Amino acid sequence: MPALSKSKNNTYRTLLLKKREELLARARSGPEALSVSVQSPDDMEFAVQTVEQDVNVTTASVRSRMLKQIDYALERVAGGTYGECQACGEQISPNRLKAVPWAEYCLTCEELRSRN
Ligand SMILES: [Zn+2]
Numbered sequence: 011m012p013a014l015s016k017s018k019n020n021t022y023r024t025l026l027l028k029k030r031e032e033l034l035a036r037a038r039s040g041p042e043a044l045s046v047s048v049q050s051p052d053d054m055e056f057a058v059q060t061v062e063q064d065v066n067v068t069t070a071s072v073r074s075r076m077l078k079q080i081d082y083a084l085e086r087v088a089g090g091t092y093g094e095c096q097a098c099g100e101q102i103s104p105n106r107l108k109a110v111p112w113a114e115y116c117l118t119c120e121e122l123r124s125r126n
Contacts, residue, residue, distance in 0.1 A: 023087045025111040030080045033073050076112070083112040095119050 086092040093102050095116040102116045115123060 019087050019090075019092055022092060022107060022111050023084065025108075026080050026084050026087070029111065030077065030084075033077055033080070037070070037073060079112040079114065082114070097123070 083092065086094075093107060094100070095102055096114045097119040098116065100116050100118075102113055106113055106117060113120070
């Protein structure tokens with residue numbers, strides 16, 4: 011039995027694709043911003059730049075992890091299992107899906123997992 015109606019699934023699919031676009035757009039602008047700061051290795055600004063680069067690396071890894079989660083969520087939309095908790099199979103609440111459209115687990119399982 012389909013967990014969510016088709017139109018609901020389309021709404022989440024649109025949300026996921028939009029978020030995916032956002033992340034990819036930021037990924038495209040990322041390396042440029044980085045090379046600009048490397049081109050001016052001013053001693054005075056070096057420390058600041060190092061910190062900025064660290065932040066860029068962090069956001070890049072967070073971004074690629076998020077992209078994977080979004081891709082996985084899109085697969086679940088296509089497969090008709092979107093909105094089901096991957097651990098217990100319960101429905102993830104619509105409020106949670108609206109806030110985190112790529113959520114794989116219901117709030118209960120997410121909390122259990124983050125505790126482990
Ligand atoms: Zn669960």
